[in-house]
Amino acid sequence: MDLRLHKVEKPRGHVALTISGSKSESNRWLILQALYKNLDIDNLSDSDDSDHLSHVLKSEESILDIGHAGTAMRFGTAFFASQEGREITLTGSDRMKQRPIGILVDALNSLGAEVSYLEKEGFPPLKIKGKKIQGGKLSVDGSVSSQFLTALLLIAPSFESGLQLEIYGDLTSRPYLEMTVDILKQLGVNVNFSSGNKVVESASSTQKVNELIEVKPLHNNAITNALVESDWSSAGYWYSWVAMQEVGYEMSLSFYQDNSLQGDSELVQIYKPLGVETVFVENGIRLVKIDQQLPDMVMLDLTNEPDQAQTIFATCLGLGVDAQLTGLHTLKIKETDRIEAMKTVGARFRESEITTTNDSIKLHFKTSSSFNPEVTVDTYQDHRMAMAFAPLCMKTELVINEAMVVTKSYKNFYNDLNKVNVRITEI
Numbered sequence: 538m539d540l541r542l543h544k545v546e547k548p549r550g551h552v553a554l555t556i557s558g559s560k561s562e563s564n565r566w567l568i569l570q571a572l573y574k575n576l577d578i579d580n581l582s583d584s585d586d587s588d589h590l591s592h593v594l595k596s597e598e599s600i601l602d603i604g605h606a607g608t609a610m611r612f613g614t615a616f617f618a619s620q621e622g623r624e625i626t627l628t629g630s631d632r633m634k635q636r637p638i639g640i641l642v643d644a645l646n647s648l649g650a651e652v653s654y655l656e657k658e659g660f661p662p663l664k665i666k667g668k669k670i671q672g673g674k675l676s677v678d679g680s681v682s683s684q685f686l687t688a689l690l691l692i693a694p695s696f697e698s699g700l701q702l703e704i705y706g707d708l709t710s711r712p713y714l715e716m717t718v719d720i721l722k723q724l725g726v727n728v729n730f731s732s733g734n735k736v737v738e739s740a741s742s743t744q745k746v747n748e749l750i751e752v753k754p755l756h757n758n759a760i761t762n763a764l765v766e767s768d769w770s771s772a773g774y775w776y777s778w779v780a781m782q783e784v785g786y787e788m789s790l791s792f793y794q795d796n797s798l799q800g801d802s803e804l805v806q807i808y809k810p811l812g813v814e815t816v817f818v819e820n821g822i823r824l825v826k827i828d829q830q831l832p833d834m835v836m837l838d839l840t841n842e843p844d845q846a847q848t849i850f851a852t853c854l855g856l857g858v859d860a861q862l863t864g865l866h867t868l869k870i871k872e873t874d875r876i877e878a879m880k881t882v883g884a885r886f887r888e889s890e891i892t893t894t895n896d897s898i899k900l901h902f903k904t905s906s907s908f909n910p911e912v913t914v915d916t917y918q919d920h921r922m923a924m925a926f927a928p929l930c931m932k933t934e935l936v937i938n939e940a941m942v943v944t945k946s947y948k949n950f951y952n953d954l955n956k957v958n959v960r961i962t963e964i
């Protein structure tokens with residue numbers, strides 16, 4: 538379904554939105570719930586990705602389809618590999634079959650698991666024969682996706698000998714790994730995350746271990762209730778929305794807290810120079826547009842917040858602020874090649890110079906340009922393409938193709954847009 542987001546004349550302020558639980562936190566707890574049965578999860582994400590994971594974990598079928606959900610594919614692979622006696626095929630969408638998983642499969646197999654490829658080497662679908670895993674020591678490359686490391690850590694407390702995970706390469710998306718360690722600790726697992734100081738032989742070269750994570754076996758969980766904070770990645774679209782408003786505009790989001798496990802809570806700092814002040818209130822945040830001189834350029838290394846790249850890029854495009862976003866090396870293997878997608882769609886809004894490399898994007902305005910009267914946002918099966926560009930309906934009329942992609946992480950997105958007075962019509 539394609540949707541038209543009409544150009545907004547009178548945005549409604551003082552709106553309070555309740556955002557669903559973090560999909561990252563939820564998907565970790567879902568795996569742990571399947572391993573340690575006596576565990577309730579509050580504020581579980583209603584995202585398609587969490588629905589998919591929840592479904593496959595309960596299913597008794599032998600072919601399981603995880604859709605577009607990267608975390609669910611990676612965490613699910615590790616989970617089923619450790620389920621003795623279970624034999625399944627784990628597959629996903631066409632795009633999932635292009636997203637690499639070889640580092641995780643090699644790591645699991647070196648621990649004695651039996652995971653093999655059904656189509657292309659290094660990619661889903663996978664044949665998984667569950668095995669009892671003893672555990673021990675393992676060296677894994679952390680530079681491609683932190684999800685592989687999280688997948689191993691989530692099942693590690695069920696290994697008889699626990700796990701000593703040595704991470705080499707430049708660790709990407711570090712806050713997601715820290716989230717995993719924190720959640721394991723909440724469950725009662727003895728985990729130690731420290732800096733590494735040794736050298737290991739990888740397949741092709743000698744590598745320095747930068748991080749070391751030790752996980753001890755866990756037999757009984759320390760808690761029976763897990764609480765998921767709402768999704769900060771989803772909050773990003775509202776930071777962008779508020780950044781586009783007049784001074785004094787405000788809105789609130791819940792449920793959020795000051796000491797989040799989610800790296801995307803860095804939005805609080807990232808959006809300050811763009812005129813969005815965050816006030817922590819009971820159970821949530823109030824976002825206020827303040828009188829603030831915009832910077833000449835926004836320069837950010839997003840290695841720790843890869844999922845915010847499109848949102849920040851779109852904000853800068855809307856505000857006419859130059860941007861240089863780096864640390865984007867993981868974007869090419871996400872739901873789409875996000876660097877290419879941003880460049881293609883971004884160029885349709887107004888005259889600007891957009892240049893990209895494999896891990897960066899640069900936006901430069903030579904002159905102050907006006908917005909084209911109607912812009913088509915192709916989404917390329919990527920929820921974040923639709924949501925990141927949506928706040929630009931403050932500036933021009935948008936047509937969002939395949940608009941329902943948003944349900945991957947944020948089912949209520951268009952209802953919430955409606956609440957701030959965005960008129961949406963089906964095409």
Ligand SMILES: O=C(O)C1=C[C@@H](OP(=O)(O)O)[C@@H](O)[C@H](O)C1
Nearest residue numbers: 561608682683684710713843867
């Ligand atoms: O562990 C997680 O929950 C996630 C880790 C990140 O992936 P990478 O580690 O592949 O960058 C992030 O982009 C993804 O949306 C969620």
Ligand SMILES: C=C(OP(=O)(O)O)C(=O)O
Nearest residue numbers: 605606607608844871872
């Ligand atoms: C990259 C994302 O998700 P995943 O890798 O879990 O598909 C995302 O939600 O932006």
